[in-house]
Amino acid sequence: MQGTEKKAFDTAWVREQFPSLKLQVNGHTAAFLDGPAGTQVPKQVMDAVQNYFLTANANTCGAFATSRRNDAIIASARGAMADFFNCDSNEVVFGQNMTTITFALARAIGRELQAGDEIVVTTLDHDANVAPWRALEEKGVVIRQVDIREADCTLDLEDLKRKITAKTKLVAVGYASNMVGTINPVGEITKLAHAAGALMFIDAVHYAPHGLIDVKALDCDFLACSPYKFFGPHMGTLYGKRKHLEKFKPYKVRPATDLSPECWETGTQVQELIAGITAAVDYIAELGRRSDSTVKSRREALQAAYRATHQYETGLLTRLIEGLQTIPGMRIFGITDAKRFDERCSTLSFRLGDHNPTKIAAFLGDRGIFTWDGNFYALNLSERLGVERHGGVLRVGLVHYNTMDEVDRLLAALREFVSR
Numbered sequence: 428m429q430g431t432e433k434k435a436f437d438t439a440w441v442r443e444q445f446p447s448l449k450l451q452v453n454g455h456t457a458a459f460l461d462g463p464a465g466t467q468v469p470k471q472v473m474d475a476v477q478n479y480f481l482t483a484n485a486n487t488c489g490a491f492a493t494s495r496r497n498d499a500i501i502a503s504a505r506g507a508m509a510d511f512f513n514c515d516s517n518e519v520v521f522g523q524n525m526t527t528i529t530f531a532l533a534r535a536i537g538r539e540l541q542a543g544d545e546i547v548v549t550t551l552d553h554d555a556n557v558a559p560w561r562a563l564e565e566k567g568v569v570i571r572q573v574d575i576r577e578a579d580c581t582l583d584l585e586d587l588k589r590k591i592t593a594k595t596k597l598v599a600v601g602y603a604s605n606m607v608g609t610i611n612p613v614g615e616i617t618k619l620a621h622a623a624g625a626l627m628f629i630d631a632v633h634y635a636p637h638g639l640i641d642v643k644a645l646d647c648d649f650l651a652c653s654p655y656k657f658f659g660p661h662m663g664t665l666y667g668k669r670k671h672l673e674k675f676k677p678y679k680v681r682p683a684t685d686l687s688p689e690c691w692e693t694g695t696q697v698q699e700l701i702a703g704i705t706a707a708v709d710y711i712a713e714l715g716r717r718s719d720s721t722v723k724s725r726r727e728a729l730q731a732a733y734r735a736t737h738q739y740e741t742g743l744l745t746r747l748i749e750g751l752q753t754i755p756g757m758r759i760f761g762i763t764d765a766k767r768f769d770e771r772c773s774t775l776s777f778r779l780g781d782h783n784p785t786k787i788a789a790f791l792g793d794r795g796i797f798t799w800d801g802n803f804y805a806l807n808l809s810e811r812l813g814v815e816r817h818g819g820v821l822r823v824g825l826v827h828y829n830t831m832d833e834v835d836r837l838l839a840a841l842r843e844f845v846s847r
């Protein structure tokens with residue numbers, strides 16, 4: 428097996444990279460099960476941000492050293508995200524967060540739309556992939572919303588096929604649900620959108636920490652995600668096919684360049700955080716190299732990393748679901764059949780009898796276990812599942828720095844909660 432060395436997942440090394448995982452709360456080591464709202468960052472990201480301030484703190488395109496360094500840092504981050512998305516550097520746009528980017532893109536696309544044109548959104552999506560498109564209703568654009576199959580919280584593809592018509596100009600679908608973890612068949616949906624002559628926009632914010640993104644294979648027109656959900660700083664990024672980034676016209680100030688992708692980046696960017704994005708991608712690549720020493724390019728290293736983390740996270744998810752199912756009054760939303768775990772990621776929501784999710788989250792929080800309660804802005808879904816009026820759900824998010832021990836701590840605390 429010379430030259431094909433593959434190693435077991437090295438949790439100890441992973442956890443060493445994330446200094447905040449050592450945080451203590453009430454005598455307990457914090458268990459960060461709150462990743463879907465933002466993950467912790469490895470020290471490489473913190474160092475990159477600090478290094479920016481020490482050596483490259485200037486605005487862009489100046490004729491002096493720090494400005495040139497800043498330009499180089501931005502170019503290198505575009506290269507890192509190009510490897511992450513599998514696209515060209517000039518197809519990568521930076522912005523404040525996915526929501527802001529999507530509103531700006533929707534406004535730009537909206538300039539080309541007429542009253543009666545249609546956009547398809549879904550019940551499964553975060554509102555950041557609904558409200559920006561709904562805002563175009565002001566222009567007479569018609570929004571059609573695809574329903575879910577309630578039993579397993581998957582998209583109703585038959586409904587989707589009905590909702591895509593000859594008038595559809597854009598289909599906006601999430602890659603994975605930030606509430607119930609469902610992974611949507613976005614490649615297949617892209618084909619349906621294109622067959623109708625529509626553009627495909629994918630919200631990959633929730634998918635990005637769990638699965639490899641390949642915009643070439645998907646053939647989507649746009650895809651957005653947020654580095655702070657995949658171990659990087661608080662920012663958003665957009666992939667757009669070059670021809671679209673050049674064709675659509677963003678709202679911008681007159682002196683700013685008309686060249687794409689920079690013309691999409693309104694005002695001065697959070698450059699110190701752009702430096703951190705490269706470090707986040709390089710961290711994931713390093714993880715990949717440690718799990719498969721034969722990989723060569725950064726893209727191959729990213730592929731290896733996601734292979735390793737997917738397997739590891741599936742192990743955690745299996746333990747979590749099996750454990751939750753033994754707790755009286757437990758109602759898990761979404762796919763629970765282990766044979767179908769490839770259709771979901773390791774984010775899970777539940778209700779426990781009539782207990783208010785905020786009270787459960789506070790009980791767990793006191794024990795150093797961080798989970799989220801509410802609707803996480805997946806408002807359509809929370810309403811559709813009938814939980815919106817009752818405080819939503821409790822969400823547990825597992826990423827590759829979490830451990831079996833943390834899952835067991837959560838299960839023990841939930842048993843304690845119900846037996847009080």
Ligand SMILES: Cc1ncc(COP(=O)(O)O)c(C=O)c1O
Binds near residue numbers: 525526630
């Ligand atoms: C699936 C999904 N889409 C979009 C967003 C919004 O991302 P941002 O905070 O970068 O605007 C989130 C944030 O939680 C999310 O989970």
